[in-house]
Amino acid sequence: MKKRLNIGLIGYRFMGKAHSNALRTIPMFFDLPVEPVLKVICGLKDDVAAAAQMYGWQRYVHDWNEVVADPEIDIVAIASPGYTHAKIAVAAAANGKHIFCEKPLGMSSDEAGVMYEAARKNKVKHMVNFNYRRIPAVLLARKLVQDGRLGRIYHFKASYQQDWAADPAVPYLWRFDQRLAGAGSVADKGSHIIDLARFLVGEMIAVAGMSDIFIKERASLGNAQLKEEVTTDDAALFVARFANGALGTFQTSRIATGYKNALQFEIGGSKGCLRFNLERLNELEAYFADEESSTQGFRRILVTGPEHEYMDRWWPPGHIIGWEHAFSHQYYEFIKAIVEDYLPQPNFYDGLINQQVIEAVERAAQEKTWVTI
Ligand SMILES: NC(=O)c1ccc[n+]([C@@H]2O[C@H](COP(=O)([O-])OP(=O)(O)OC[C@H]3O[C@@H](n4cnc5c(N)ncnc54)[C@H](O)[C@@H]3O)[C@@H](O)[C@H]2O)c1
CATH class of the missing domain: 3.40.50.720 (NAD(P)-binding Rossmann-like Domain)
Known part of the structure; x- marks a missing residue:
């Protein structure tokens, strides 16, 4: 047994x-x-x-x-x-x-x-x-960056937009309370794209940004007459400088009407560009500057083959996976690390650096200045 x-x-x-x-x-x-x-x-x-x-x-x-x-x-x-x-x-x-x-x-x-x-x-x-680190298409993007297929990285552009809070009638939940959630979209959504930025491009050294609370109060859960003050941001925008010189732009929102769970990023380099959208998570779009010019363009890679990370454990090629599979990959890595006795990633150190970036963005927004991380 x-x-x-x-x-x-x-x-x-x-x-x-x-x-x-x-x-x-x-x-x-x-x-x-x-x-x-x-x-x-x-x-x-x-x-x-x-x-x-x-x-x-x-x-x-x-x-x-x-x-x-x-x-x-x-x-x-x-x-x-x-x-x-x-x-x-x-x-x-x-x-x-x-x-x-x-x-x-x-x-x-x-x-x-x-x-x-x-x-x-x-x-x-x-x-x-x-x-999101454990989605095969994201892992392919990381491999292409690390293999030098994009050349020198110039740009990282990411947004994470949802609209679950766009309706002012959504009642007051723990996510709207700074004392219970810490921060709003910049922490909830932002933590994911900050992590992907670190995973795909590297550490950030300075940020500047802004954020706002558009829906300032909401009805208390279970008592529509009572209004409670929203103390976490609905949306934020920030820019970052990476240690390797790349430029980053980020957008987070929980009130982005029409967007359900749209985590998107682009990585642009001297030799190519990659695009990813969570709502089509089995795909990675890629452009390589060294390809023959008459047929050159962004193309769609279906990341479901046995050569792609984790995919040989699931289904035959083209039999796509979903959002929940990344949780299985994450737990698999965690349990493997316990059994084989090594520290897995992303770990609490990554959580700590991530939180430092979130705080730097919040400070930059409050003080209307650049903040060094
Ligand atoms: N990784 C992701 O993609 C992702 C997505 C959504 C949420 N989250 C994170 O997951 C966490 C939970 O979010 P959620 O959306 O599941 O929230 P939720 O409101 O749906 O569920 C919260 C759960 O915590 C329990 N709980 C609350 N206070 C507790 C306490 N003091 N003791 C014991 N149980 C308690 C509640 O009973 C409930 O079951 C948050 O940290 C959130 O940021 C991560």
């Missing part, structure tokens, strides 16, 4: 379901030397019981302290709002649990630093869920 890794998951809604799905799926597609066991799921409301049954967890609890203290648990997965991440992670690390944490890592770079130190000091494995 395979050795078992017992998992405790905090949060059972959006991300809780995505994590549960990944954990249930990987043993079927990836050859793991251990068996991940869905031991305990935690959530505040009573419907955690129904979620536990539906997602296949052995039991449920309402208090995360029980999960981090449980001697049976090997991995604590954190899929609850930002303000809970640090205290759960620090307690889990102190009890020797490996930690898989949602993004952004903490509420501030100070908190992220404390989390990183706690994980390091207690020698546990840690990962932050920048899941």
